[in-house]
Amino acid sequence: MSTRITQSMVSRNVLSDLQDVSNRLSQTQEKLSSGREITKPSDNPFGTSKALSLSNSLEATQQYERTVSDATAWTNLTETTLGSVSDAAQRARELLVQAGNDTNGTTSRSAIADEIDQLIDSIKGDANVKYGGQYIFSGANTTQAPYVVGGSPANDAYQGDTNGVFRTIGPGVSVQVNTIGSSVLGSGVPGDGGLISVLRGISQHLRSGTTADADTLRTTDLSSLDSAMDNLTSARAVNGATSNRLSSASDRLSQIEQSTTSLLSDTQDADMAKTMIDFSMQQTVYQSALRAGANIVQASLLDFLS
Amino acid sequence: MPAISTFFGLETTLRGLMAQQGALDVTSHNIANANTIGYSRQQAVFTSSDPLQVTDGARLSTLASMGTGVDIQSYSRVRDQFLDAQYRGQNMVLGQQSTTSDSLNQIEAALQEPSSSGLSAQLAKFWSAWSNVAQDATSNAGRQSLVDQANTVVETLHSLDSQLTDAANQASAEYTSLTQPGGDIDQSLQQIASLNKAIQTAVSSGDHPNDLMDKRDQLLDKLSELGQVSVTDLGDGSIQVNFGDAATPVVSGATVTWPQTLNNAGPPPTTSGGKLQALNDIFKTGGTVDSLRADLNGVASALATSVNAIHNTGGPTGVDFFSVGAAGTEAASISVNVNYATVVASSATGTGDIAAQIANLRGGTADANYSTFVTRIGSMAQDATRKESTAQALVNSVDSSRQSNSGVSMDEEMTNMVKFQRAYQASARAMSTMDELLDILINRTGKVGL
Numbered sequence: 001m002s003t004r005i006t007q008s009m010v011s012r013n014v015l016s017d018l019q020d021v022s023n024r025l026s027q028t029q030e031k032l033s034s035g036r037e038i039t040k041p042s043d044n045p046f047g048t049s050k051a052l053s054l055s056n057s058l059e060a061t062q063q064y065e066r067t068v069s070d071a072t073a074w075t076n077l078t079e080t081t082l083g084s085v086s087d088a089a090q091r092a093r094e095l096l097v098q099a100g101n102d103t104n105g106t107t108s109r110s111a112i113a114d115e116i117d118q119l120i121d122s123i124k125g126d127a128n129v130k131y132g133g134q135y136i137f138s139g140a141n142t143t144q145a146p147y148v149v150g151g152s153p154a155n156d157a158y159q160g161d162t163n164g165v166f167r168t169i170g171p172g173v174s175v176q177v178n179t180i181g182s183s184v185l186g187s188g189v190p191g192d193g194g195l196i197s198v199l200r201g202i203s204q205h206l207r208s209g210t211t212a213d214a215d216t217l218r219t220t221d222l223s224s225l226d227s228a229m230d231n232l233t234s235a236r237a238v239n240g241a242t243s244n245r246l247s248s249a250s251d252r253l254s255q256i257e258q259s260t261t262s263l264l265s266d267t268q269d270a271d272m273a274k275t276m277i278d279f280s281m282q283q284t285v286y287q288s289a290l291r292a293g294a295n296i297v298q299a300s301l302l303d304f305l306s
Numbered sequence: 307m308p309a310i311s312t313f314f315g316l317e318t319t320l321r322g323l324m325a326q327q328g329a330l331d332v333t334s335h336n337i338a339n340a341n342t343i344g345y346s347r348q349q350a351v352f353t354s355s356d357p358l359q360v361t362d363g364a365r366l367s368t369l370a371s372m373g374t375g376v377d378i379q380s381y382s383r384v385r386d387q388f389l390d391a392q393y394r395g396q397n398m399v400l401g402q403q404s405t406t407s408d409s410l411n412q413i414e415a416a417l418q419e420p421s422s423s424g425l426s427a428q429l430a431k432f433w434s435a436w437s438n439v440a441q442d443a444t445s446n447a448g449r450q451s452l453v454d455q456a457n458t459v460v461e462t463l464h465s466l467d468s469q470l471t472d473a474a475n476q477a478s479a480e481y482t483s484l485t486q487p488g489g490d491i492d493q494s495l496q497q498i499a500s501l502n503k504a505i506q507t508a509v510s511s512g513d514h515p516n517d518l519m520d521k522r523d524q525l526l527d528k529l530s531e532l533g534q535v536s537v538t539d540l541g542d543g544s545i546q547v548n549f550g551d552a553a554t555p556v557v558s559g560a561t562v563t564w565p566q567t568l569n570n571a572g573p574p575p576t577t578s579g580g581k582l583q584a585l586n587d588i589f590k591t592g593g594t595v596d597s598l599r600a601d602l603n604g605v606a607s608a609l610a611t612s613v614n615a616i617h618n619t620g621g622p623t624g625v626d627f628f629s630v631g632a633a634g635t636e637a638a639s640i641s642v643n644v645n646y647a648t649v650v651a652s653s654a655t656g657t658g659d660i661a662a663q664i665a666n667l668r669g670g671t672a673d674a675n676y677s678t679f680v681t682r683i684g685s686m687a688q689d690a691t692r693k694e695s696t697a698q699a700l701v702n703s704v705d706s707s708r709q710s711n712s713g714v715s716m717d718e719e720m721t722n723m724v725k726f727q728r729a730y731q732a733s734a735r736a737m738s739t740m741d742e743l744l745d746i747l748i749n750r751t752g753k754v755g756l
Contacts, residue, residue, distance in 0.1 A: 003710050004711070005715065006710060007340060007713070007715060008341065008709050008713045008714070009709040012705070012706070013702075016702055038420060041419055041420075041680050041681065041684025041687065042410075042411070042683075042691060043684075044684075045682075045685040045688055046681065048681060048684050049677045049680065049681040049684075051420045052420055052673075052676075053673075055420065055427065055430065056426065056430050056669055057669065059427075059431070060430070060668050063433070063434040063437050067437060067441060132442060133445065134444070134445075140654060140655060140657040141655050142442075142444060161655070163657055165657065165658075166657070168440065168665060172666070268420055300716040300717055301716065301717045302720055305720060305724070
């Protein structure tokens, strides 16, 4: 027996087909307006879990990038400061060589000693530089200025600690970004060979005026100053190496960010061209279904009986 | 020659007229109810009326049976009870799947994943906040923003947990409102019982209460969405209805036994099935919501344990960063135990090593547990939606078969209308012919030479 087709069947079928098409249309519309392939977890549960983990690693990479940029600024400031300290040490060496010359009298040696005291203050002032509110030469004790500027030799002592400040620039990768003030400029205690105590010694020797001290100026003090300056140079080299490492980490991180972003986009973003084509196809289907529905539902024998 | 009444033919045509008119009445009833939900088309069943036994006056033996026309034997309802049983079975599955899918979609929407406001993004920001503190361990601003972000994470966990609880409470409230005395089920059952009574009365007086039976079937269809319905015919027109795994038939004749305990447990056929089963599966102890809350508690507990384990190692006294309540309430009870001043970021002054270690927990158990949780809800919702659309397709297909059998076809009714109208006209013409014959007999016969 052939199927008996009734009006309510036809209208029900037309209605359920229309609802089906318009459902799909609204899903495609949601994809288009949100730009997302996955708007809720049930759209693609495994895609969702992939998207969650990718966006987490994206956030991690971005955080590492921020850390690297912060660490780079820190090392750049260290380099600038050490450069300026280096200039001051160079000037002190020139003065020392000049003062070593016996033609200089007590008065001019004392004037040179004054200038060297000024240089010590300027070096300490440089070392007290802050980055984002943190003293960068105080070790981990970043709230404490490393040196007290001005005053007597008694104020030369290093105030910070010798702990490193580390930055995590990748999963399990951390670098020390700080240069410990006491290892570059000395602890301020006479005889430690640090730049500050050497300069302070020179200034005292210049003022004392004894022959022995004048000899010391030419011999021991000059070699001590040279060794302190070598120390400074090697600290700059270490800092430079850190800076290079940060810069290559930054390059690597931005590559990772780029590839993670594109993976994430592949996973959760809608392919606009494909979605647009889907949308217009579904729209066509919907319109034809509407037209067909209108025609089918209308016609019956009733239309042809007089 | 035996005698047949002169007016016999008039009677025959009158029966014809009345039968065709009755059939036309049925046709118009069908047309009027073409769009009535639950209506089954009716048919006037014609049968030729009892023949007149023509006898020989002297010997009383039958010479012939003479046709006397037509009678309407009954008005029958076109309905297939097997299709009804199939429909109710599928409708029960649909009720269950659509309720499950609605509820899971609601839970899924509460997650707001994947987006920048979901818990996943909040956790990512939380780890970044630790990383910021690691960079500047003594800065109060960094610590304050860490504590704020931790509070956001905690609030998100609380809100997810309460949304889950809400879903269970809603399901429970709906279950109660459906099953309580005076609820939907009770009302349907009362109506079925009173229809039973009316149908029984009508049937016992030889009537065919087609429209009352349609109404009863419609109530059974509605009931089948809520749970498994099985119907037994009691033979006097009334029915007995078994519902779900209720011990006693809920309706038997005019008697209603409701409310009854439904166990909603175990695989079919001991389950109630339908919407009630779905609701119960959501809110029952150990049900969907319970198991999802356990997952969420796993996220909260992993977060608290992993952060606390590192946070405790620093500082003078070893303070917990998060505090959590008893097992099984972690997501609802987790809170931030420190303020910006008591956050431990370093084991020694200013190094920020503790904060850096905690920042390294990114992508650890808490994140993994949450991702599993989201994937699980997603898969469950996807599965429920797929099952719902399958059930919907099956219901549509069975309903189509039912409509094909019982629905009103306008083309058919129009054809019938033409058919019965023509038959009526022909019967009337036959009557006119009889009339003319009688005219000749009565008015013209015997008038001779006038």
